[in-house]
Amino acid sequence: MTDQILQTVLAVVVSVGFCLLYFAGSNFVLDRIVALPFATRNQREGIRAVVQPWLFLIPALALLGVYLVYPLFETARLSFMNDTxxxxxxxxxxQWVFADPNFLITIRNNFLWLLVVPAAATLMGLIVAVLADRVWWGNVAKTMVFMPMAISFVGASVIWKFVFDFRGPDAEQIGILNALVMGMGWEPQAWVTVPFWNNFFLMAILVWIQTGFAMVILSAALRGVPTDTIEAARIDGANELQIFFEIMVPQVLSTILVVWTTITITVLKVFDIVMAMTGGQWDTSVLANLMYDWMFRGGGDYGRSSTLAMVLMLAVIPVMAFNIRRFRAEEAQR
Known part of the structure; x- marks a missing residue:
């Protein structure tokens, strides 16, 4: 433990020291450049205005190139290669991807996750955001709903393992879900092994986490709805449901779409929950898990794992493009 702490402290000190050294050194070089005797003052200021931004951009661009752009092209290249x-x-x-039965099951699971999680998390976040503002303890409720956002996916999975825990038909059950089931006179179940439905039990974990995110964003958007409009609707005889669906929801619809697409991107990249809960067994695997299996289990297959990575990337691109278009449209309206 002491060695790990010392390594962490050393890494922080070296990183900060390097940044300070780069900042001081780059400014020193820039001062020497703009101090050239044959340049006028305006030319020196022009050189500084052009060069100085690049001194800060170049390290970031270099890191992006090494850790993002190069792996992308290398993954694309490997997707056309054999296992080595x-x-x-x-x-x-x-051709193998779209003929493999495991991949077809994985695509079905990903489709279910995309269909259920963003819609459920956004809907629940919207409901909590509306209802919490109507009670005096609403801030406490919002805090409790948001707390799962501070937990890692693996940590949340460990918590929910106790919810779904199953100790055998004749053993004493400690899982909350099985305790409720037995309290109603039914038999306990190994919930994460139940075909098809086990996917929904795993989805509940991500919904539990992402509801807090949706609630915070939508709560801020709802505060921007003019109170005059709501009061006018009440005077005209509109009930609370009509106010919600016909006044509040249309005015925050763009925010709802942004929240939905953001959660969708998270769902497409989901890996931790499935790995921690089932390891992809019992037909619960998603694209990221299948990619991990082909890359790191059974000796590794560079070609097929890279192909799965490309499929996952291609699935994310349309959602990201939609999100960017919505953001640019909102910026243009301001």
Missing amino acids: GEQFVGLSNY
Whole structure:
């Protein structure tokens, strides 16, 4: 433990020291450049205005290139190679992907996650955001709903393992869900192994986490709804449901879409929950888990794992493009 703390402190000190050294050194070089005797004052200021931003951008661009752009192109290249990444095999990996039964099950699971989690988390976040503002203890309720956002996906999975825990038909049950089931006179179940429905039990974990995110964003958007409009609707005889669906929801619809697409991107990248809860067993695997299995289990297959990574990336791109278009449209309206 002491060695780990010392390594962490050393890494922080070295990183901060390097940043300070780079900042001081780059400014020193820049001062020498703009101090050239043959340049006028305006030329020196022009050189400074052009060069100085790049002194701060170049390190960030270099890191993005090394850790983001290069891996992208290398993954694309490997998707056309064999399992060792040494022999070109053309489109055979992509042909395998869409014919593999495990991949088809995985795609079905991903579709279910995309269908259920963003809609459920956004809806529940919207409901909590509306109702919490109507009671005096609303801030306490919002805090409790938001707290799961501070927990990692693995930590949340460990918590929910106790909810779904199953100790055998004749053993004493400690799982909350099985305790409720037995209290109603039914038999306990190993919930994460139940075909098809086990996916929904795993989805509940992500909904539990993301509801807090949706609630915070939508609560802020609802505060921007003009109170005059709501009061006018009440005077005209509108009930609370009509106010909610016909006045509040249309005015925060753009925010709802942003929240929905943001959660959708999170769902497409989900890995931790499935790995911690089932390891992808019992037909619960998603794209990220299948990619991990092909890359790091059974000796590794560079070609097929890279192909799955490309499929996952291509699935994320349309959602991100939609999100960016919505953001630009909102910026243009301001």
